[in-house]
Amino acid sequence: MRWRSIWSTARRAGVGLATRIATLSRPTGALALPRRCAGFVVVLALIACNGDSTGPGQRDYIILVDGGQYQFTTPGTLLSEPFRVVVVDPKMSRLVPGASVEWMIISGPSGGALTTATSTTDSLGVATTRLHPGDDPGTYQVEARVRGGNRPPAVFQAWVVRRPELQSVSPNPVSAGDTIVIAGRDFSTYAPDNEVLLSGMRATVLSGTSTQLTVVVPPCVPERQVEVTVRLGTVTATNSLQLDIEGGTSSPVTLARGAAIRASNTACLSLPGGSVETAYLVIPQNATNIDRQPMPFRLAGHTGGGIAAALDGGSIERYATAGIDPDASVAAWESRLREQEARLLATSPYRPAPATSGAMLAAEVPSPGDRRSFDVLNRSGGFSRITAEVVYVSERAIIYQDIEAPSPGGYTAADFEFFGDLFDDPIHSRLVEVFGEPSDIDGNDGRILILFTPVVNELTPEGADSFVAGFFYGLDLLPSQPNSNAAEIFYSLVPDPEGRHGARRTRSQLLSTVPPVLAHEFLHMIHFNQRNLVRQASGPEELWLSEALAHAAEYLVAAEFQRRGQNTSSRTFRVSNLRRAVRFLEATYEVSLFAPDWLISLETRGAGWLFLHYLAGHYGGDALYGDLVRTTQTGVANITARTQQTWDRLLSDWAVALWATDAPQLTGAQLDPLHRYTNLTLRSELSSFSMNYPLAPANMTPSGAADFVLADTLPSASSRYVVLQSGGAGLLSLHLGFSGPLGSQWFAGTRPQLTVLRYR
Numbered sequence: 001m002r003w004r005s006i007w008s009t010a011r012r013a014g015v016g017l018a019t020r021i022a023t024l025s026r027p028t029g030a031l032a033l034p035r036r037c038a039g040f041v042v043v044l045a046l047i048a049c050n051g052d053s054t055g056p057g058q059r060d061y062i063i064l065v066d067g068g069q070y071q072f073t074t075p076g077t078l079l080s081e082p083f084r085v086v087v088v089d090p091k092m093s094r095l096v097p098g099a100s101v102e103w104m105i106i107s108g109p110s111g112g113a114l115t116t117a118t119s120t121t122d123s124l125g126v127a128t129t130r131l132h133p134g135d136d137p138g139t140y141q142v143e144a145r146v147r148g149g150n151r152p153p154a155v156f157q158a159w160v161v162r163r164p165e166l167q168s169v170s171p172n173p174v175s176a177g178d179t180i181v182i183a184g185r186d187f188s189t190y191a192p193d194n195e196v197l198l199s200g201m202r203a204t205v206l207s208g209t210s211t212q213l214t215v216v217v218p219p220c221v222p223e224r225q226v227e228v229t230v231r232l233g234t235v236t237a238t239n240s241l242q243l244d245i246e247g248g249t250s251s252p253v254t255l256a257r258g259a260a261i262r263a264s265n266t267a268c269l270s271l272p273g274g275s276v277e278t279a280y281l282v283i284p285q286n287a288t289n290i291d292r293q294p295m296p297f298r299l300a301g302h303t304g305g306g307i308a309a310a311l312d313g314g315s316i317e318r319y320a321t322a323g324i325d326p327d328a329s330v331a332a333w334e335s336r337l338r339e340q341e342a343r344l345l346a347t348s349p350y351r352p353a354p355a356t357s358g359a360m361l362a363a364e365v366p367s368p369g370d371r372r373s374f375d376v377l378n379r380s381g382g383f384s385r386i387t388a389e390v391v392y393v394s395e396r397a398i399i400y401q402d403i404e405a406p407s408p409g410g411y412t413a414a415d416f417e418f419f420g421d422l423f424d425d426p427i428h429s430r431l432v433e434v435f436g437e438p439s440d441i442d443g444n445d446g447r448i449l450i451l452f453t454p455v456v457n458e459l460t461p462e463g464a465d466s467f468v469a470g471f472f473y474g475l476d477l478l479p480s481q482p483n484s485n486a487a488e489i490f491y492s493l494v495p496d497p498e499g500r501h502g503a504r505r506t507r508s509q510l511l512s513t514v515p516p517v518l519a520h521e522f523l524h525m526i527h528f529n530q531r532n533l534v535r536q537a538s539g540p541e542e543l544w545l546s547e548a549l550a551h552a553a554e555y556l557v558a559a560e561f562q563r564r565g566q567n568t569s570s571r572t573f574r575v576s577n578l579r580r581a582v583r584f585l586e587a588t589y590e591v592s593l594f595a596p597d598w599l600i601s602l603e604t605r606g607a608g609w610l611f612l613h614y615l616a617g618h619y620g621g622d623a624l625y626g627d628l629v630r631t632t633q634t635g636v637a638n639i640t641a642r643t644q645q646t647w648d649r650l651l652s653d654w655a656v657a658l659w660a661t662d663a664p665q666l667t668g669a670q671l672d673p674l675h676r677y678t679n680l681t682l683r684s685e686l687s688s689f690s691m692n693y694p695l696a697p698a699n700m701t702p703s704g705a706a707d708f709v710l711a712d713t714l715p716s717a718s719s720r721y722v723v724l725q726s727g728g729a730g731l732l733s734l735h736l737g738f739s740g741p742l743g744s745q746w747f748a749g750t751r752p753q754l755t756v757l758r759y760r
Contacts, residue, residue: 061096061146062088063154066126071158072193072233075135080234082128085144085154087121095125100147103129108140109160118147133160159193162186164230164237173244177219180243185211188232195233198243199226200709201300201737204266220268220735221245222304252733255280255758258669262652264753265746266739271726271756273304273733279665279760280724281697283655284738286714287648288751289636291594295750296741299710301700301724304733341474344481345532345539365444366390366398374400375483376455376491377473383483384455394420396428396446402453402494409497409507411452419450419514426560427519431526431553434622435629438522439477439529442487448522449489454501456493467503469493469510470517472524474540477533490521516554516573523553523629530630542635544595545628548608551577552625555613571689578689580606581682585658585695593651593717594635610682614654617679619643652755655719658682659695665759675757697721701734 067084083103087096099121103114111134119127131140137160143153166184174180188194191208196215204216213230225244230237252272253261263269271280286295366372370390375383388400391413397420401411428448432438440446460467470492479486492514495507527546531537540546558573584591584606593611595604616624619642627642636647643650656675660666662683683693700708700722714720726734738754740746 060090060151061099061149062090062151063101063144063146063149064088065154065156068128069156070233072161072235073133073158074163074235075133075137075160077133079131079133079158082115082130083142083144083156084126084128086125087127087146088125095121097121097123097125099125099127101127102145102147104143104145105131106141106143109134109136109138111135112140114142131158133158137161159188159232161188161232161235163235164194164232166228166230166237166239166241169228169241169243173246174217175247176217176221176245178217179206180215180217182213182215182228182230182241183211184213184230184237187211187213187230193232195231197229197231198245199224199302200707201226201302202298202739204739217243217245218268218737218739220270220302220737222270222302222733222735223247224302224304226302253756255756256670257758257760258666258671260656260672260675260755260757262649262753262755263738264648264751266752267736267754269736269738269754269756271724271734271736273726277760278726278758280726281656281659281757281759282722282724282736283652283719283755283757284710284712284714284722285648285651285655285719285753285755286716286750287651287753288716288749289647290749291592291716293716293747293749294713295715295747295752296713297711297752298737298739298741299722299754300737300739301706301708302735302737303707304735342539344475344478365393365447368393371403372400374451374453374485374489376451376453377471377475378455379458386453386455388451388453392416392420393447394424396420396424396448398444398447398449400449400451402451402455405452405454405494406496406498406500410495411507411510415507415511418511419518422515423448423450423518423522426557426564427522430556430560431519431522434556434625435523435526435549435553436530436626438488438526439533440488441477441479444487447488448525449485449487450518451489451491452494453491454494454496456491457496457501457503457505460502462502464503467493467505469513470521472521472528474528474532477525477528488525490518490525492517512572515569516557516576519554519557519573520550523550527629531632535630535632537632539634541638542594543600544593544604544608545612545635545638547600547605548612549625549628551580551605551609552612552616555609556622556625574685575689577606577609578686578691581610582606582686582691582694584610585693588655588658588695589712589714589718589720591718592715610658611654613680614657614677615639615643615650617677618674619645621679648751648753651717651719652753655721656755656757659697659721660757660759663759669759695721697723699723699725701725 063085066086068079068081071079071081073079085101087099087101089096101119101121103117103119105112105114113132115130115132119129121127131142133140140158140160142156145153164184164186166182168183170181182196187208187210189208189210191205194205194208194213196203196205196213198217198221201218201221203218206214206216208214223245225242228241228243252270254272255261271278284297284299288295368390371387373385373387376386378384386402386404388402390398391401392399399416399420438448456468456470470490472490475481475483476485476487476489478484493505493510495510496502496505498504524546527541527549531541554573555577558570561570561573580602584603591603591607593604593607595601616622620627624642628638631638633641639650640647653674657677660671661676662681686693700710701724710722712720724734738752740752746752
């Protein structure tokens with residue numbers, strides 16, 4: 001899932017949707033939406049959001065904060081950012097353009113006004129307004145509601161303050177790690193509001209009144225003179241003071257080339273200078289195991305000189321609220337499927353016996369030409385009753401095609417034989433070997449039904465940039481439920497060269513698209529059986545992990561083809577995972593490994609596959625994949641139980657491996673085995689598909705040691721990559737401070753950690 005650099009702005013054709021930080025009172029927390037689970041589709045490539053307009057009576061909308069929270073300004077000064085909301089239709093799981101949003105100041109000093117009292121959501125479902133405060137300090141509360149809606153409003157707070165003034169700092173000089181007192185006026189009485197910076201490095205505010213702040217100097221500040229400033233949000237004090245630091249208390253971290261160190265929470269690290277130029281990969285991480293917990297952070301660096309160096313050109317200051325990008329307009333349909341399946345699992349009174357029990361009576365296997373009716377989930381969320389004909393029977397599959405499938409230009413008899421034989425081997429043989437058996441509730445000797453129908457073609461909205469290529473629905477394995485086909489079945493689309501059922505789809509296009517879909521959906525079918533039917537789990541696996549496993553299944557088939565020397569077939573099953581991986585690596589700091597179960601992006605899928613592939617290389621190979629499926633544990637607990645490692649350790653090691661594996665900068669270096677992939681040479685793999693390796697850390701010290709500041713916000717389970725250079729003739733050591741937002745407090749639920757790898 002792509003998280004934006006400025007989190008509340010649109011990226012490409014997608015939009016921001018889902019959870020946002022709700023900074024309604026201090027300290028700040030996160031607003032979480034209900035989880036929806038299960039059901040599966042394969043979505044190929046990026047899609048823009050559905051642009052449907054609102055309709056009569058459709059007012060049960062959720063309105064969420066999308067940006068502009070936790071702002072400070074001075075009296076009479078327009079807020080620097082607008083208040084932003086996004087409107088979501090929870091029934092359709094889509095963003096709502098054209099919705100009317102009403103804004104109102106609920107409380108605050110007199111004289112405040114909004115730039116607009118009513119605004120309309122744009123094509124991305126976003127509406128905005130700005131606050132122009134009155135001439136007096138105070139706290140404003142603003143609410144936004146969907147006109148005619150019955151859901152709670154989105155609530156904003158903004159603080160109007162006078163610009164602080166600094167009068168003195170004592171004692172002076174001090175040693176790093178000592179406590180100082182800053183005297184002045186117009187500080188915030190809520191200590192964490194006061195951001196005290198020592199030449200860019202954040203100090204910890206212990207307590208505060210309007211005239212005095214008690215502050216701890218970070219132990220990583222080197223011996224030097226620093227500039228003391230105080231900020232309330234974007235409101236900076238009228239002046240600054242000088243403070244002399246007479247010695248640091250942070251011990252230098254000496255790393256051999258290829259070695260790494262990991263520090264948790266607020267950290268101070270000193271990287272030594274010397275006669276040899278050194279270079280470090282530094283990875284700030286939000287290693288939380290809780291989804292939708294964004295983590296603002298500040299990474300600052302000081303040189304070891306006696307005076308403050310100018311901040312270099314790479315200085316970045318970016319704090320904003322959090323947003324999530326969908327990349328598929330089919331999210332609405334997918335969400336309904338997942339919600340329905342989760343509900344079915346919670347309420348179905350009947351769980352069929354597993355395939356190995358022998359409890360089911362054998363059914364007669366149909367022959368080519370036989371017909372049968374099926375209920376197929378359609379684009380409106382209901383079911384289409386269709387008639388399909390058997391077109392091929394293999395050892396492991398019975399292939400049906402809807403009798404309404406377009407012709408000519410459709411699949412040939414040879415195509416169906418190709419699909420059936422491919423499914424038999426290596427898809428069925430390999431995935432059953434790794435993950436376990438599917439169910440056999442229809443008693444047809446373990447054969448899987450594959451239904452090609454134009455109903456699937458119609459699931460993709462008109463004008464979308466990608467399409468639903470197939471899906472599995474657990475309803476079919478719950479025979480007591482209405483519309484269940486009481487069979488192991490998944491669905492795929494048909495060639496439609498004239499576009500009678502949506503966009504034009506050619507036979508040649510689908511012959512290269514459908515094969516990986518067969519592997520992907522078969523894994524979901526096996527997973528449903530092993531988890532929910534055999535082990536009676538109370539609900540599905542978390543979607544991010546379930547999808548990662550399905551993408552791993554595609555790659556397992558690719559590896560089997562490669563083992564057999566069938567390289568063309570192997571490439572067909574590999575390429576989509578690599579494309580998704582590239583999208584993730586382009587901006588790891590915007591992509592959460594987790595995602596709301598109702599909105600998974602290609603970037604999240606790419607991250608999930610890369611993560612599981614790394615884990616398999618170190619913690620059991622194929623056996624790890626099978627163990628992750630054959631359990632009732634979910635998500636992070638499932639991963640840590642199978643690997644017997646802590647979550648933050650796994651994320652740190654994986655983050656290093658993503659960059660360090662076969663990195664030319666590390667040629668000849670001795671790496672910890674956990675800091676590289678054992679089963680993937682990603683750079684060469686991408687090169688074989690004419691793709692560039694996109695993970696390019698930002699160089700914060702391009703000409704050697706220099707002061708710098710990187711202030712940003714990371715989503716859950718994500719990483720930022722930067723490069724620092726230190727040492728060499730005339731160059732100095734670097735001293736790093738890694739701290740939370742504002743007064744050094746980390747937001748609840750986040751798990752900050754900093755990993756440093758020396759590569760030169």
